[in-house]
Amino acid sequence: MDNKRDDSAVLDRLDQGLDAALDRLLNFLRIPSISTDPAHKNDVRDAANWLCAELQSLGFEASVRDTAGHPMVVATSPQGEGRPLLFYGHYDVQPVDPLHLWNRPPFEPALEEENGRRLIRGRGASDDKGQLMTFVEACRAWKSVHGSLPANLTLLFEGEEESGSPSLVPFLTENREELSASLALICDTGLYADGRPAITTQLRGLVGEEVVVRAADRDLHSGSFGGLAANPIMILARALSALKDENGRVTLPGFYDGVEDLSDELSRDWQALNFDASEFLSRVGLRTPIGEKGRTPLEMAWNQPTAEINGIAGGYAGDGFKTVLPGEARAKVSFRLTGQQNPEKIRKAFRDHVQSFLPEDCSVEFHEHGGAPASVMDTSDPAFAAAKAALSEEWGREAAYIGAGGSIPIAGDFKRILGMDSMLIGFGRDDDRIHSPNEKYDVESFAKGARSWARILGALR
Amino acid sequence: MDNKRDDSAVLDRLDQGLDAALDRLLNFLRIPSISTDPAHKNDVRDAANWLCAELQSLGFEASVRDTAGHPMVVATSPQGEGRPLLFYGHYDVQPVDPLHLWNRPPFEPALEEENGRRLIRGRGASDDKGQLMTFVEACRAWKSVHGSLPANLTLLFEGEEESGSPSLVPFLTENREELSASLALICDTGLYADGRPAITTQLRGLVGEEVVVRAADRDLHSGSFGGLAANPIMILARALSALKDENGRVTLPGFYDGVEDLSDELSRDWQALNFDASEFLSRVGLRTPIGEKGRTPLEMAWNQPTAEINGIAGGYAGDGFKTVLPGEARAKVSFRLTGQQNPEKIRKAFRDHVQSFLPEDCSVEFHEHGGAPASVMDTSDPAFAAAKAALSEEWGREAAYIGAGGSIPIAGDFKRILGMDSMLIGFGRDDDRIHSPNEKYDVESFAKGARSWARILGALR
Incomplete structure (x- = not known):
């Protein structure tokens, strides 16, 4: 079968189903799954159950798995040909205080329009319910077009990410065999600052x-x-x-x-980002990068x-x-x-x-x-080049390998416990206000995010 | 008249009157003149009144003088020949918390005996009621022997020293003429650590x-x-x-x-103190002085x-x-x-x-x-040598000029506002527990302190 043709059928299906997909996301956002607040314990479980039922309806073998804290949701597609992949996201959300700064009740989400952009407004719209649903919707469209899910796919959804993930390492350790794959896909990051699609390949x-x-x-x-x-x-x-x-x-x-100094590819990619350190620092009242002399600002922030x-x-x-x-x-x-x-x-x-x-x-x-230690992904794995090409095609501009100055502990945990690298791809934007009042996710992020995953799944199958 | 013979008569009178003097001090100590506690406002005034009456009974022209805070007591002896001197002390005391650590009620003072030493126990016994009364008792004995007070003596007693002296500078400024003298005598310091009599001649x-x-x-x-x-x-x-x-x-x-480097005299005096920096630091868990290399520890503490x-x-x-x-x-x-x-x-x-x-x-x-600035007294004023000799004679060991690492603001105020140096002489000991429960003053400090002032008055007249 021609992948190119498959892709376009799946992408068409996603486009046709966008309104229904948004409805599903709004339903998901209505569940106040605040993991840090014991008063919302049952809501967190409701969110897990909701997600589990969605996945079962798509043909995943899915279950809600108890831990010492909030449950995990694990779903697997049928065995078959193709590379085993683990997708990770989290269904818990941040608290909503201070409530009076919200323009609408945080768990009564809605589509809004602002400066010509369509937005999904509500707690979790971006972090991470909106992001994780891009992958679920891509699977739904795939199933709808192909009649079956991509083989060898495991989905892991955590309910304690906003609480420091106390159950994650024990769960990975106890279920090492079931969860191990050849690559993890993590959808909890963002586009590069200028809206360019990006794959985070190294974390300090x-x-x-x-x-x-x-x-x-x-x-x-x-x-x-x-x-x-x-x-x-x-x-x-x-x-x-x-x-x-x-x-x-x-x-x-x-x-x-x-x-290590930057590879030629990273050096080129980072150069192309045209990072303006003075502009970046001016947002917090500063001007001058203070890192080691002779380094570019992005090296200071990501590779030094x-x-x-x-x-x-x-x-x-x-x-x-x-x-x-x-x-x-x-x-x-x-x-x-x-x-x-x-x-x-x-x-x-x-x-x-x-x-x-x-x-x-x-x-x-x-x-x-x-x-x-730092997480440095092995970008010679062809999955990276394939995902980069797929993102570039979807967004109409060259995707970049980027770094991150901070850590994303889950990537280190996957490496240490499950022995695999992570490909960190997400569609959040700098102005999503995650963890803050009036969190939002662009409908464009959601729609093109799902289309991006459909292309990546097509490329990796 | 032969000063030597005068001295011995006054000293005899002090010895004969010691028990009566101690009774007077105990009466003074019974007044809970805690200046920081508004509940004791009237007690502070009672102490001022008590002191004023004592001084009047000795022939001083004395009055209780209102300020914005607690009153001052000012007393003057008749005009006459001899050097104008200002004596300073304070009649307020520290709070007594924690009360349960006292072995007797802090304002029910008594004479006690401990390890062969006779002690006056109670709040203010040392700081500063006991100390200031050494001077008052010296004046009493002088009057008794000579029939009149030493001429040109002004006594200034403050009631806010333990509260940061908020009224002192305004009072000195407003009464500059009345209070100005050629030298101030301040009795709020101690003997040197080993019990040697000392005159503090410089403060940082x-x-x-x-x-x-x-x-x-x-x-x-x-x-x-x-x-x-x-x-x-x-x-x-x-x-x-x-x-x-x-x-x-x-x-x-x-x-x-x-x-400035030390004068030869100070250098010799400080050397003779045999200051053991390691022993001193060991009391707080340390061993090694950290000051400028090449300086003696006392220079580090007092002159650097x-x-x-x-x-x-x-x-x-x-x-x-x-x-x-x-x-x-x-x-x-x-x-x-x-x-x-x-x-x-x-x-x-x-x-x-x-x-x-x-x-x-x-x-x-x-x-x-x-x-x-630092307070550095002009020890070429013959009063210093005279007082040093008098102290040496009374205590049977060479008195020393010493420094202090901290400031005593009143000395700076006297210099700045009244234009005179201070001679800081006191008889407190390191173990007096001033500001702490079970404050005491050695009867020896009290008795020999009064005798010291009698000798000094004799030498300075």
């Missing part, structure tokens, strides 16, 4: 550390002890300020081991590691003034990692660094706050 | 600054912005850590202008200026971890000044220093929190 990792420097065993008077007693804030300031040199480069020995002080406290910093010479000072420090940087080696190098600033009569305590 | 000054560094106009996610957006904690850490070089010397240009970070705050430093890249960070910084250092020049140098660390798209805000 993270090392989090808390450091507490202790000097005197109590707070002292800076008159009596100033000049004699060590000041833990000063010790901490010295250690932290020495983390970077004047070129913005992190000074920890071995820190850059495993950091960082050392950041996330918090610091010591002594008296409230109103007025106290001439205290404090007994301790603390800071939270995080490192964003790229390439093959080793989180535990970097944690150790950081601790050694701080120790080296410590006078002999002071002490330091460290607390670990997470560590995960 | 202070410059207090609050600095707020602002980068982005909101808190950012360190994943999205880390590597691009300036981190105000890092900027602050760099600026603050660069305040000192590796020898512990402050780096601000011109900072040491006006800092400092730069201290008293407080710092920025981002999230509470439980757990937030990968925030904060929009602002703040610190409180103070400089202890010595010699002739100029507070305003140092404030400006500090602000320029911080500015020089600021990226062009960040901003900084400074708030002034006080500034006062």
Whole structure:
């Protein structure tokens, strides 16, 4: 069968069925599945049941699976030829506070028009119910045209993503065999800022550390002890300020081991994004990128590691003034990692660094706050080129491989537990207001999103 | 008349009258003159009245003088020959919380015996009722022996010292002429740590600054912005850590202008104190003095200026971890000044220093929190040598000129408003537990304190 022709039949079916698909999404959005709020426990389960019934109606073998928290929904298509793929999304949503800032009740969704754009308005419209339904609708159209679902497809929907996913790792571990595939598809990201379709192929990792420097065993008077007693804030300031040199480069020995320069393809793709760092920073009142000299701003944001002080406290910093010479000072420090940087080696190098600033009569305590390597997808897997071509065709402009400065833990979990890379594709836009009042999803994102998945499924089958 | 013989008569009179003097002190201590507690407003006035009546009974022209807060007591002896002297003390006391830690009701004072030492136990026994009464009792014995008070003596007793002295500067300003003298005597300090009598001849000054560094106009996610957006904690850490070089010397240009090395006499006196910095620091869990290399520990504590970070705050430093890249960070910084250092020049140098660390798209805000030069008494005034000799004779060991690391604002006020130096002499001990439960004053401090003042009055007349 000619894929090209298949595609167009499925795409036509999606276009014809758009109104019905939007109706289904609105029904889904009416279920207030706020996972962080115990009062909505049953609503979360209702959303799982709703989704499970939809999937069953399409011919998936689907079930609601209990966990220690909210349930998972797992659906599988019949065995057959073709590559085993795992699709992931989440059906829980963020809380809606502050309610008074919403222009309509958050769980009474509706289609609206704004500046010539059709929008789906309501909590979860984008994150992640609207996004996950693009994939479900693509499966529906496929089934309708081909008479059967694509083979070897597993769908995993989580109900705790907005609550920190406490049940996810245990569930992946316990169901490793059932969930393992050759590639994961994750639909929880967005288009690039300018509306260009994008596949996120690398995410930075993270090392989090808390450091507490202790000097005197109590707070002292800076008159009596100033000049004699060590000041833990000063010790901490010295250690932290020495983390970077004047070129913005992190000074920890071995820190850059495993950091890799961009491939030619990524270099080209990122160049084509025409990222305007000054414009980006101007949105938060800044102008000048502070990363390592000689790097482009997108390298600084996506392909270069960082050392950041996330918090610091010591002594008296409230109103007025106290001439205290404090007994301790603390800071939270995080490192964003790229390439093959080793989180535990970097944690150790950081601790050694701080120790080296410590006078002999002071002490330091460290607390670990997470560590995960960067996720760097193997884009030589032909699925990436195929998906890129499919996205480019659908959106009428060249799709790009992009990076992300933050982590998406699920991608790391899939790699670590299920041994597979993830292809992160989504259709959200910067102005979707996810996690905020008046969340929306463009009807264009929804419609072209479903068409994108139909093309990608066609290309990967 | 032979001073020596006068002294011994006055001293004998003090010895004979000790029990009666202690009774008077206990009566004074029974008045709960807590100046910070509005419920004790009348008690504070009662203490002023009690003191005023005592002074009148000795022949002083004394009155209770209203202020916006608690009253002052001012007493003057008849005009006559001899140097005009102003004696200062305060009759208010600290609050008594936590009450349950007291072994007796704080305002039911008594004489106790502990480890062979006779103690006056009760709130204010040392700070400052017991101390100020040493001077009053010396005047009483003088009057009794000589038939009249020493001429040209003004006594000023404050009722708000434990409340930050809000009425003091206005009162000094309004009564400048009446209160001006050639030297102030202040009895609110202590013996040196080893029980040696001491005159405090220099106090460090202070410059207090609050600095707020602002980068982005909101808190950012360190994943999205880390590597691009300036981190105000890092900027602050760099600026603050660069305040000192590796020898512990402050780096601000011109900072040491006006800092003077010790005179030979002070050098000898301080050497003789045998200050054991390790022992001193061990009381608070430390060992090693951190001041400028090449300085003795007492120089670090008393004669060298400092730069201290008293407080710092920025981002999230509470439980757990937030990968925030904060929009602002703040610190409180103070400089202890010595010699002739100029507070305003140092404030400006500090602000320029911080500015020089600021990226062009960040901003900084400074708030002034006080500034006062060091108080360095002119010990070439013969009163100092005379008092030193008198103290040495009374205590049977060489009295010392000492310094203090902190400020005693009244000494600066006397210099600035009344144009005179202060001779700070007191008989408190390190274990007096002033401001704490079970405050005490040694009967020896009280008795020998009064005898010390009698000798000093004899020497200065």
